Amino acid sequence: MFTIPFPTADNHRHSYKRKVHDDTDAFNLDSVRMKKLVESKTEKVSTLSRLQFFVRMLPKGNSVVMNGFTDETVKSVLHRIEWMTGIPAKELRLIYGGKQLQREKSLGECGIENNSSLHLVAHLRSGPSEGCPTAWRIVGDMVSLIVRMCSGEMVREASIKEIFSSKHFYLPGFLDALVSSMAPWMLVTLYASPIAGIKSCAEGYIRYLLKCCHAEVAKASENDCIGVVLEFCNLLRRVGCDDPLYVSCRTTFTLLLSTVGVNYGSGTRKRRVLVSDVFPYFRELAGELLRSLSSNASKEILTGSVFYFTAFLVPLRNRIKENVGLDCSVTDGNCHEEDDPLHAEVVDYVRDVFVMLLKKMDVRFRAMEDCLAGEEHDKEDSVYPEFAPYLAIARELYHVSKLYDDAEEMFWRVLKLHRNIVSQLIVRFADRIKDHRWVLENKSVITFEARRHLAMLLFPDAKENYQAFHEMLIDRSQILAESFEYIGQARPESLRSGLFMEFKNEEATGPGVLREWFVMVCHAIFNPENALFVACPDDHRRFYPNPASKVHALHLRYFDFSGRIIALALMNKVQVGIVLDRVFFMQLAGKCIALEDIRDADPYLYRSCKQILEIDADFIDSDALGLTFVREVEELGCRKAVELCPGGKSLVVNSKNREKFVDLLIQNCFVTSISEQVSHFAKGFADILSNSKIQQFFQSLELEDLDWMLHGSENTISVEDWKAHTKYNGYKETDHLISWFWEIVGKMSANERKVLLFFWTSVKYLPVEGFRGLASRLYICRIMEPEDRLPSSHTCFYQLCFPPYSSKSVMQDRLRVITQEHIGSSFGTW
Structure with missing residues (x-):
């Protein structure tokens, strides 16, 4: 026994407490119960002796005056105290004269007289108090102390x-x-x-x-x-x-x-x-979130609502998943309603909330579209900041949709309907902190810009620290060999910090020169004469690793280097005019190669395999083709036979095994033969990603996406687009010199425009978005120099500078000089 003050406490969670979802007032006393008790006692008041006694609350507690009758049991008194304190009667004890009163005896039998003093104690179980007596005493x-304060x-x-x-x-x-x-x-x-x-x-x-x-x-x-x-x-x-x-x-x-x-x-x-702990708050927060969506609440309020809602949703959906199994979804027959009614209620309610939120999101997306329709926005502000929380809501709806067999289709249908808005939300608000891979499960619901943004998030955050830049001084005539030494031997973390590039015997430095170097070194790497990569026969921009690259003694180290260069070009958002073939892309993404994937890499083999699969069964079974599971390859000028499987030389191709033959042939030609090269390229690429997410990077993209990121636009340069993204410093758009300039550019050939753009910006290939995709607008600047001076440029800042020429013909002559390809390169300065 241990004496504690009134009201006392048991040392476990009392069963008398109401459930969390009971909304009744916990602080109202049960007056009906007390009234009945008093009325029952009043009927016998004439025949019974009335008592007044004191119940002492120890230690240092006050005494409470109570009235009773001699035939009233101790148990009845304890229940009255329970009514007063909320403490279960079974935990209470009354002490009189140093002895504990037995519950079933009456006050008269216990010898209680008028003005007697009783002590109230509660029984504390010995387990916790024995382990931590100090804590229990405190x-x-x-x-x-609380009781004393309550009593005034x-x-x-x-x-x-x-x-x-x-x-x-x-x-x-x-x-x-x-x-x-x-x-x-x-x-x-x-x-x-x-x-x-x-x-x-x-x-x-x-x-x-x-x-x-x-x-x-x-x-x-x-x-x-x-x-x-x-x-x-x-x-x-x-x-x-x-x-x-x-x-x-x-x-x-x-x-x-x-x-x-x-x-x-x-x-x-x-x-x-437990679910019972979380569910009441989830209901409450789901209601708040729905109200916030309906009332167009501020970004701060909506962000808070989403955060709280998510915290309580996660354990509920995890519990639902546990119940139905990892590979199943909720259907009418597996919610176990009879076994667990609360779980069934949770399952139904979470789905109802999903449907209501999805409808609200549909309405809000439509409102966003109406809000943005017809308005002009800078590319950095195409979506208003208050729209940010909707991306988090969509992510939670995705996770819930995986739980119900009819919910995924509903979810993706709404997102696809609002593809443009969803994509803008991702481009504007998706960051490295949250995992946004969920949307890539159905890449068709977002645009190229959104897929590119998600892929680029896998690169480390570029922080300009000029002191930590990896510096390079390279001879143009030795660009591949010297770049290999600078990049191949460097620590990955120094490359991720940034690059500082300068060509020997040239004054120009900065980002413009770096862009030029990227284009030059990539064209050198993928030059077929260097035997590292093979160009596709029908598309010389497209490459895959050369199976015979071992003729180069350092070929595997060069593939490490190649992977680093391509990753760095992507990280610095430089279009280099090179694209990867599908067989190469698929292996980097960790996917299997099929017949349709080799169409560009080897059109002849593709057609041959198609014929083998489509040829008449009787004809191929007659062995008219004379095929076995063998492939002939040429290596260092010698031809040799390679078995596609054990015993392949004696295994004849027929109508039953021809599909296997074609598959083994493709794997040998485009997987086995270049596996080392692909592996080393992937290693070099992963060095720049700073983690092992290289497959995730390529899985985030379609092949066409990577083409646009590496090669850029193939469209003819639009003078109108060029003009719309150009500003002026020292000149005005209405000046006659500016009019002359654009008239001259409009009459240039496509190649002259490319050279002029390169001279101006060091950009050889425009982004797929055109001039809008450049890091900055372009500028035409006035310089106070004699008119015999040629135009100059600051490629880092996209600035073209020329003096006020006296006539259109003079300007045309000066521009004609710098648009000659052998002059246009490396003419800019910092």
Whole structure:
């Protein structure tokens, strides 16, 4: 036995507490029950002796005056105390004359007389108190202090500070004792008090506990912090869902749930946050999110609603997935409603919320489209900032859609209907922090710009640090060999920090020169004369690794180098005029090669394989073709036979095994023969990604996407587009010199325009978006030089500079000089 003050507490979660989703007021007394008790006693008042006695609340507690009758049982008195305190009668004990009163005996049989003094105690189980007696004593003192404050007793400030000291929070077993006692209930009772001082004191300590709980879980503490927060949440929720302290408590619970997941505690005290714990808050937050969407709430409010909603949704959908199995979805027949009614309610409600949110998203996407229709936006501000939370909502709807057999189609249909808006949201708001791979499951619902953005997020964030730049000084005539030494031997982290490039015996430096170097070195790498790559017969821009590259002694190291160069070009957003063939792209993406994939790489083999598969079965079974599972290859001038499978020389191709023959032939030609080269290229590429996500990078894209990223636009340069993206410094758009300039450019050949653009910007291949895709607008600048001076450029800043020429013909002569290809290169300066 251990004596504690009134109201006392048991050391476990009391069964008398109402469920979380019961919205009745926890602080109203059961007046009906008391009335019946009083009426039943009043009927016998004439024949029974009336008693008045005192119940002493120890230690240091006040006495409560009670009235009774001699034939009333001790058990009846305990139930009346339960009604008054909310403490279960079975946990209470009455002591009189040093002896515990037996429950079934009457007050008369126990010798209770008028004005007797009884002591009220509660039985504490020995387990926790034996393990952490200090913590349980402090909790007992805390409860005693709260009782005194509830009774209106003036308590010294020093006593309050001592009992509610921060040092107690870190005592072993303190939180377990706290959550197992009545202290949370009593603190919330104080918080609900109309007395300002008491309310403020209770609020201060509750907020302090919430702060400590969050800090401890963040440090992976073994204390049962989330249990304490959940207890306060359940109690404060009944005070009011709009109550500031409840909102703060729910926020802390959300943060803890996001941090520790559905399990909390450790060792033998490890517990689970149950569905019944989470579901009431999910219902509440789902309603708030839906209201926020309907009312066009601000970005901050909507972002908060999405965060809280997600934190409570995750454990629910994980529980649903556990119930139906990893590879299944919810159908009418597998929600186990009879076994677990609450689970069935959760399953139905989560799906209802999914449908309602999807409808709201459809409405909001339409509103975005109407809002943006007909408006001009800079490419950096094509979508308003307040639209940011909708991407997070879409991600959560995707995860929920995987749970229900009819939900995925609904989800993708809405996203595809609003493809442009979804793509703009991704380009504007998708970042490296969140995982956005979910949208790549159906790449058709987003545009090239969105797919490119998601792929580029896999590169490390480029931070310009000029002191950490990897510096290169390269001779143009030795560009491949010297670039190989600078790039191939460098540490990957130094390459990711940035490149500083300068050609020997040239003054020009900066990003413009770097863009020129990328184009030159890539064309050298993929030059068939260097035997590293093979060009496709019908498309000389398209390459795959040369199976015979071993003629080059350092060929595998050069493939490492090639992978680094292509990754760096992509990272620096330079179009180099080179594209990869499908057989190469598919292997980098970790996908299998099929017959249709070799169409460009080897048109002759493709047609031959098609004929073998389509030829008449009787004809091929007659062995008229004389084929066996053997492939002839030429290596270093010698021809040799390679078996496609063990015993291939004696295995004749027929109508039953011809599909296998074609598959083995393709694998040998385009997988086995270049596996080392592909592996080393991938390694070099991964060095720049700084992780092992190379397959994820290529899986994010279609082959055409990579073509556009590496090669750029193949369209003829549009003078109107060029003019629309050019600004002026020192000149005006209406000046006659500017009119002359664009008239001259309009009459240039396609090649002259390319040379002029390269001279101006060091951009040899425009992005697929045209001039809009460049990093900056172009500028025409006025310089005060004699008119015999040729135009000059600052390629880093996309600036073309020329003096005010006296006539159109003079300007035309000067421009004709710089648009000669052998002059246009390397003419710019910083």
